[in-house]
Amino acid sequence: MDRENRNAAIAALVILVGFGVLAYWLPTIMLALGGVSTVLAALAAVLFGLALFIVLWLRGRAQRRKENR
Structure with a gap:
């Protein structure tokens, strides 16, 4: 396992x-x-889901940018 994979x-x-x-x-x-508030509870679940996708999207962008160098 090289450094980038690690x-x-x-x-x-x-x-x-x-x-x-x-x-x-x-x-x-x-x-x-x-x-x-039930709206706040639903908002917490939506924010959790959005945060997961945003983190994964940003990680993917960083990986693609690193490959294109």
């Missing part, structure tokens, strides 16, 4: 663990927000 694997691990921990706590967060 760095990509570490980045993937950090992203998966980070979003995994957040996904684990998401129901608790949604229940707490749902006590205030």
